[in-house]
Every structure is written in structure tokens, then in C-alpha cells.
Amino acid sequence: MVKLNLHFSGGLELLFGNQKEYSVDVPHEPPSELKVGQLLVWTRDHLLTERPELFMKDKTVRPGILVLVNDVDWELSGTLDSELVDGDNVVFISTLHGG
Amino acid sequence: MPITCSSCGVEKAALRRPKTGDKLCKVCFFAAFEQEVHEAILTNNLFTAGDRVAVGASGGKDSTVLAYVLSLLNQRHSYGLDLVLLSVDEGISGYRDDSLETVKRNEQQYGIPLTIVSYQQLYGWSMDQIVKQIGTRNNCTFCGVFRRQALDRGAFLVKANKVATGHNADDIAETVLLNLIRGDLPRLGRCAGISTGEDGDLPRVKPFKYTYEKEIVMYAHFKKLDYFSTECIYAPYATRGFAREFIKDLETVRPSAIADLVRAAEEFRIGPDNAEQLAQPKTCQRCGYLSSQDVCKACLLLEGLNTGNPRLGFIMLANIEGNVFKLLSL
Numbered sequence: 017m018v019k020l021n022l023h024f025s026g027g028l029e030l031l032f033g034n035q036k037e038y039s040v041d042v043p044h045e046p047p048s049e050l051k052v053g054q055l056l057v058w059t060r061d062h063l064l065t066e067r068p069e070l071f072m073k074d075k076t077v078r079p080g081i082l083v084l085v086n087d088v089d090w091e092l093s094g095t096l097d098s099e100l101v102d103g104d105n106v107v108f109i110s111t112l113h114g115g
Numbered sequence: 116m117p118i119t120c121s122s123c124g125v126e127k128a129a130l131r132r133p134k135t136g137d138k139l140c141k142v143c144f145f146a147a148f149e150q151e152v153h154e155a156i157l158t159n160n161l162f163t164a165g166d167r168v169a170v171g172a173s174g175g176k177d178s179t180v181l182a183y184v185l186s187l188l189n190q191r192h193s194y195g196l197d198l199v200l201l202s203v204d205e206g207i208s209g210y211r212d213d214s215l216e217t218v219k220r221n222e223q224q225y226g227i228p229l230t231i232v233s234y235q236q237l238y239g240w241s242m243d244q245i246v247k248q249i250g251t252r253n254n255c256t257f258c259g260v261f262r263r264q265a266l267d268r269g270a271f272l273v274k275a276n277k278v279a280t281g282h283n284a285d286d287i288a289e290t291v292l293l294n295l296i297r298g299d300l301p302r303l304g305r306c307a308g309i310s311t312g313e314d315g316d317l318p319r320v321k322p323f324k325y326t327y328e329k330e331i332v333m334y335a336h337f338k339k340l341d342y343f344s345t346e347c348i349y350a351p352y353a354t355r356g357f358a359r360e361f362i363k364d365l366e367t368v369r370p371s372a373i374a375d376l377v378r379a380a381e382e383f384r385i386g387p388d389n390a391e392q393l394a395q396p397k398t399c400q401r402c403g404y405l406s407s408q409d410v411c412k413a414c415l416l417l418e419g420l421n422t423g424n425p426r427l428g429f430i431m432l433a434n435i436e437g438n439v440f441k442l443l444s445l
């Protein structure tokens with residue numbers, strides 16, 4: 017298990033039961049680290065309540081959704097291959113919603 | 116292994132800028148972001164000292180960051196602007212309420228006075244009443260036409276001489292693409308302009324014309340700015356079309372594509388045949404606001420509503436726009 021704090025905002029929370037914060041235990045077998053790509057699939061299958069196509073496209077997030085790991089743009093840590101450990105914070109922000 | 120900021124070489128990088136590929140820490144990113152908006156304002160002479168500028172404020176990310184940054188730059192560089200927040204209340208219960216609360220907080224946070232104008236007050240109809248009358252099929256057309264004019268009308272009410280909107284580079288790239296696909300050359304030629312209506316009495320400026328949506332959202336996130344995102348209850352998830360989707364896909368493959376599309380549109384030269392189609396600004400015979408026709412779109416739609424025949428106003432509108440798709444959808 018990997019303990020993570022997930023945060024959904026920018027309208028994305030509407031796809032997650034209108035809940036912004038989740039503290040989760042994500043099942044994972046060592047020795048390899050859990051990767052964000054795996055977290056996405058787990059999140060979609062376990063937390064998402066509607067319209068998965070608005071969250072993921074192919075194997076990644078739908079373009080226009082920003083991802084930050086410990087408040088750093090995931091493009092700096094390898095996007096889908098970014099590694100996660102206990103206590104990490106992952107933020108998903110939609111840029112696609114209106115004001 | 117944290118990556119070091121490529122600008123200061125000291126702090127940990129927090130994001131990769133889509134436009135430049137630079138890996139910057141928060142502080143260097145804020146500085147670069149603000150400086151670029153400042154340069155866009157200076158280079159294009161968007162403002163003159165003494166301007167009273169109505170900032171179209173929806174409580175959403177773009178307008179919230181715009182209000183914050185304009186207020187900051189106005190102080191930092193002594194622009195001498197008199198800024199006011201202007202919000203439009205469409206009268207959709209349960210939808211606008213939260214965003215209007217956000218704008219009211221922004222009024223306090225940024226010290227910019229706020230005015231809210233409602234469709235009810237301007238047109239005699241709220242969106243809830245319109246939907247009751249016409250259903251949810253073409254209501255977005257009404258809302259779009261009314262909103263555009265509402266900002267102008269509101270700006271006159273607060274005696275502003277300019278309107279600033281939060282349209283960003285992604286928005287403009289999307290419009291460029293749509294105009295290209297529709298073959299709308301007159302609009303294609305002018306949609307990438309950073310300001311419109313200089314000849315009319317109320318110019319509109321877009322200080323975020325070169326600013327990527329990703330950076331606006333990152334800026335708001337890192338600065339913990341208070342904004343609200345929502346979906347209209349009458350058109351949930353319907354706000355973004357295929358063009359937006361395509362722009363975002365392009366950005367994923369080649370981040371500079373958005374800036375390139377905007378630049379491409381700036382370079383278009385529209386030939387004299389099409390230039391003539393750029394309607395000279397007129398005023399509506401009924402309400403007196405700027406219109407490309409004798410009677411403006413808002414007044415056409417209102418006539419339909421007020422005579423109990425909303426379809427009529429809609430058909431007239433689709434006719435003047437030559438919009439076959441809208442006519443087919445009736």
C-alpha cells in the first residue's frame with residue numbers, strides 16, 4: 017500500500033462525487049515504486065463517479081488537466097513515470113472548465 | 116532528484132513553461148509571467164494613464180488572475196488606471212451564486228470596486244425565465260448574445276472607457292482554428308487582435324493574448340488565488356468543443372503550437388474583397404448599442420421573447436449569421 021493525498025480542483029471534483037480531497041491507500045507491490053500512470057488507472061476505477069472520458073484519454077489524463085506531484089509540475093518528474101512514495105501529495109487541476 | 120530553476124539556479128524548479136520549455140521555480144515564474152503581461156500591455160499600448168478600465172470578472176480562473184495581475188502591474192509600473200470589476204449575473208439560480216460570491220471576495224482581496232449587472236435588469240429577462248419559455252435547446256445562443264452586450268452596457272453604467280477581458284492564448288488559438296474551418300476570412304483577420312473596437316466608443320483589450328492557459332492556472336494555484344470553476348447547469352460539460360480538444364492535443368505534442376497559431380493569424384493579410392465585409396460599426400436602431408446590423412442580435416432575440424415567439428428571433432439571428440447549422444437545429 018502507498019498512502020497518498022489526492023486533490024481535485026478546477027471543476028474536476030465534479031467527476032469525483034464533488035469531493036476535492038481524498039486520503040487513499042493505493043495497493044502496490046514492492047520492489048518497484050508506484051508510478052503516476054498506475055495511480056491514474058486506480059483513481060479512475062475507484063474514485064471517479066462519472067464520465068471517465070473527461071478524466072483520462074488513452075493511458076494519460078485528458079489534455080488540459082494539470083498534474084502536480086508535491087506541488088511540482090509532473091512534466092518535471094517524468095509525467096506518467098513519476099514515482100510516488102508514502103505521504104506524497106498529488107494535485108489534479110482541470111483547465112477545461114468555465115468560470 | 117529535484118531539478119534546479121534554470122533562471123536563478125538556486126531554487127527548486129516548480130514547472131515547465133509550455134511556451135519556452137524553461138524550468139522555473141515559483142518566484143522566477145511569477146516574475147516572468149508578470150513581465151510578459153506588462154510587455155504585452157506596453158508594446159500594444161493597451162492602456163493610457165487615466166483610463167477607467169472595467170475588468171470583466173466571472174470569478175473563474177482567467178478573470179480572477181487578470182484582475183489580480185492588472186492591479187499588481189498598475190501599482191508596480193504606475194499605469195495610472197482606475198480599475199473596476201464588472202460581473203454579469205445571467206440569473207441562473209444555483210450556478211452563478213458561488214461565482215458571484217467569489218467575485219465579491221476578490222473585490223475585498225484586490226481592493227477593486229465591483230459592479231454586478233443582471234440580465235433581468237438589462238433585458239427584463241433572466242436566463243431561468245428564458246429557459247422556462249424556450250426550453251434548454253437554444254438557450255446558450257441567447258446567453259452568449261446577451262453576455263457580450265451586457266459587458267458593454269455594464270461598462271457604460273460604471274463609466275468605464277475600456278473593457279479588459281481574460282481571453283488567453285488558448286482561447287484565441289481556438290477561435291483562429293474555428294474561423295479557418297468555417298472559412299470566415301473577415302473574422303480570421305481580426306480575431307487575433309489584442310484589442311478590438313478602437314474606432315467605437317468602447318475598446319476591448321486582451322492583456323492575456325499571449326498567455327497560456329496552463330500558466331494562468333499554475334499562477335493561480337501557486338499564488339493560491341481564490342477562483343471558482345463550474346459548469347453551467349443548462350449545458351454541463353458542453354462548454355468546450357472539438358476545436359479546444361484539438362488545441363490541447365496539439366499542445367501535448369508540441370507546446371509552442373498555441374503561440375504559433377496566434378502568430379500565424381496575426382500575419383494573415385485579408386484581401387480587399389474580404390476587407391469590405393468587415394462591417395463598419397453601426398449602432399442598433401432600437402437600443403443604441405454597437406451592432407453590425409440595423410437591429411442588434413440582442414434586440415432580435417428580445418423581440419421574439421417579448422412577442423411570445425422566441426423561435427422567430429432565433430431564426431432571424433441564424434439568417435443574418437448565415438448559420439445553416441443553427442437553422443437545421445431548430
Ligand SMILES: [Zn+2]
Pocket residue numbers: 120121122123124125126139140141142143144
Ligand atoms: Zn528561480
Ligand SMILES: [Zn+2]
Pocket residue numbers: 399400401402403404406410411412413414
Ligand atoms: Zn439593440
